[in-house]
Amino acid sequence: MRHFDLVIIGTGSGNSILDERFDDWNVAIVEKGVFGGTCLNVGCIPTKMFVHTANVASTPAAGTKLGVDSELHGVRWPEIRDRVFGRIDPIAAGGKRYRVEDCPNVTVFTGEAKFVGPKQLDTGTGEVITADRFVLAAGSRPVVPEIPGIVETGFHTNDTVMRLDELPRRMIVLGSGFVATEFAHVFSSFGVDVTLIARSGAVLRAEDEEVSARFTELAAQRWDLRLNRETVRAERVDGVVRLHLNGPNGAEVVEAEELLVAVGRTPNSDTLDVAATGVATHLDGRVVVDEFQRTGVDGIWALGDISSPFQLKHVANHESRVVQHNLLQPEKLLASDHRFVPHAVFSSPTIAAVGLTEQEARASGVNYVTAVQEYAGIAYGWAMEDTTGFCKLIADPETGRLLGAHIIGPEAGTLIQPLIQAMHFGQTARTIATGQYWIHPTMPELVENALLKLPVKH
Numbered sequence: 001m002r003h004f005d006l007v008i009i010g011t012g013s014g015n016s017i018l019d020e021r022f023d024d025w026n027v028a029i030v031e032k033g034v035f036g037g038t039c040l041n042v043g044c045i046p047t048k049m050f051v052h053t054a055n056v057a058s059t060p061a062a063g064t065k066l067g068v069d070s071e072l073h074g075v076r077w078p079e080i081r082d083r084v085f086g087r088i089d090p091i092a093a094g095g096k097r098y099r100v101e102d103c104p105n106v107t108v109f110t111g112e113a114k115f116v117g118p119k120q121l122d123t124g125t126g127e128v129i130t131a132d133r134f135v136l137a138a139g140s141r142p143v144v145p146e147i148p149g150i151v152e153t154g155f156h157t158n159d160t161v162m163r164l165d166e167l168p169r170r171m172i173v174l175g176s177g178f179v180a181t182e183f184a185h186v187f188s189s190f191g192v193d194v195t196l197i198a199r200s201g202a203v204l205r206a207e208d209e210e211v212s213a214r215f216t217e218l219a220a221q222r223w224d225l226r227l228n229r230e231t232v233r234a235e236r237v238d239g240v241v242r243l244h245l246n247g248p249n250g251a252e253v254v255e256a257e258e259l260l261v262a263v264g265r266t267p268n269s270d271t272l273d274v275a276a277t278g279v280a281t282h283l284d285g286r287v288v289v290d291e292f293q294r295t296g297v298d299g300i301w302a303l304g305d306i307s308s309p310f311q312l313k314h315v316a317n318h319e320s321r322v323v324q325h326n327l328l329q330p331e332k333l334l335a336s337d338h339r340f341v342p343h344a345v346f347s348s349p350t351i352a353a354v355g356l357t358e359q360e361a362r363a364s365g366v367n368y369v370t371a372v373q374e375y376a377g378i379a380y381g382w383a384m385e386d387t388t389g390f391c392k393l394i395a396d397p398e399t400g401r402l403l404g405a406h407i408i409g410p411e412a413g414t415l416i417q418p419l420i421q422a423m424h425f426g427q428t429a430r431t432i433a434t435g436q437y438w439i440h441p442t443m444p445e446l447v448e449n450a451l452l453k454l455p456v457k458h
């Protein structure tokens with residue numbers, strides 16, 4: 001059995017661990033798919049390239065209220081798709097070529113890895129290897145709900161939907177989280193009739209309650225939104241997908257040419273069989289790690305979607321840097337910082353958030369105050385004629401420290417950054433609002449005014 005100093009399973013954030021400091025380590029990388037993982041190939045990067053294009057396609061419609069009449073003549077889907085993947089696919093291929101051809105200390109196994117014993121890994125290539133250290137960076141995969149007929153019906157996930165041969169006339173999107181709302185925005189902007197099915201009474205219901213309520217209201221104006229629906233059965237009749245639903249109005253059927261399933265992601269700890277090497281998992285399948293990204297087995301580390309409650313690329317990257325440090329300096333372990341993990345949803349409108357939602361603040365019993373500033377109340381909001389966006393802040397009235405920040409509206413993901421910074425560096429609401437200039441008239445004045453409205457002492 002070949003033995004290595006280090007084996008990394010998964011080439012998403014796991015691939016960025018290796019740099020010149022590992023040149024004298026004998027390393028193996030095992031990857032079952034293409035190099036670069038979810039974010040590069042089927043996640044963040046291609047979706048945002050499609051989202052940007054969708055935003056451009058939506059511009060003519062947005063101009064009407066400003067007195068600008070223009071028309072969308074159509075979108076050239078094959079060209080858009082090939083432009084996106086024409087950029088991405090060579091990066092994935094180049095990443096693999098670099099490791100195989102230019103890294104003499106690295107052996108790449110192209111196969112689906114599975115532990116077969118303590119620190120013994122079947123690489124899926126016919127070879128079992130052992131190592132002193134392992135990094136579990138095998139990510140997560142889309143959940144397929146147990147709906148009778150769904151497999152026979154055929155469906156897309158984020159793995160396949162961005163490579164469609166042609167745009168369908170109609171699409172059913174099952175789910176109401178990040179993936180569902182981002183793709184609903186993309187495909188509806190490209191002219192596809194979208195039906196979005198949510199189990200509960202709100203879309204993006206993990207967001208702050210006011211943000212989720214506003215998004216749900218806007219989603220209902222844009223898509224055929226079916227709330228409080230249970231999906232009972234799926235079938236395909238004459239090429240058309242039919243989903244049988246149960247909801248407030250009783251039984252109903254929705255139809256479309258394509259079905260996109262977006263009901264969450266599950267960690268790949270089961271397919272990797274981490275139990276065979278003694279690594280424990282939570283009930284939801286996440287590998288158990290401590291603050292240093294150590295599993296319970298000496299020398300086995302985990303990072304990213306396989307172990308994190310935050311299935312986000314910036315978190316996977318952060319944890320990968322922590323694991324990198326801890327592999328190199330085990331005597332000076334670094335802990336991951338998960339105190340203020342922000343996220344953005346790149347739908348329309350965009351949403352960004354960090355810290356507590358109001359429902360979480362209420363449930364936790366902390367003393368808090370809130371302030372809301374609408375885009376409609378700032379000069380740049382007048383310019384955009386925005387009537388639906390807002391920034392909501394939650395703060396400790398005694399210390400002036402922010403507990404949570406939520407923005408729904410244009411450029412939310414960009415606007416929230418000073419608030420993330422303030423939370424990390426312990427700045428008070430008054431300090432951030434009044435201790436610096438805010439350029440007038442810009443969108444960040446939304447944040448400035450929300451901060452000024454907070455009834456806090458500092």
Ligand SMILES: Cc1cc2nc3c(=O)[nH]c(=O)nc-3n(C[C@H](O)[C@H](O)[C@H](O)COP(=O)(O)OP(=O)(O)OC[C@H]3O[C@@H](n4cnc5c(N)ncnc54)[C@H](O)[C@@H]3O)c2cc1C
Nearest residue numbers: 010012013032037038039043044113139304305311312313
């Ligand atoms: C549609 C979509 C959009 C997203 N957009 C964003 C976004 O805008 N911003 C954001 O922060 N996050 C986004 N995410 C989440 C982000 O993509 C993930 O959190 C991140 O990619 C996780 O990185 P990772 O390294 O843990 O896993 P991955 O990048 O998934 O890497 C895991 C790798 O392991 C390989 N693998 C799995 N099992 C095995 C095995 N047994 N043997 C060998 N190899 C194996 C896989 O093939 C894969 O290459 C998005 C996710 C999706 C699905």
Ligand SMILES: NC(=O)c1ccc[n+]([C@@H]2O[C@H](COP(=O)([O-])OP(=O)(O)OC[C@H]3O[C@@H](n4cnc5c(N)ncnc54)[C@H](O)[C@@H]3O)[C@@H](O)[C@H]2O)c1
Nearest residue numbers: 145175176177178179180199262263264265311344345346
């Ligand atoms: N912009 C970003 O950062 C971004 C974008 C996409 C994905 N992601 C990451 O990927 C993860 C997975 O995204 P996702 O949208 O698949 O999951 P999600 O957890 O965001 O949403 C899943 C949704 O599906 C619903 N659901 C679950 N089972 C269902 C069923 N049987 N029928 C109908 N609805 C059902 C849930 O109630 C939930 O609303 C996200 O949690 C996020 O961390 C991030």
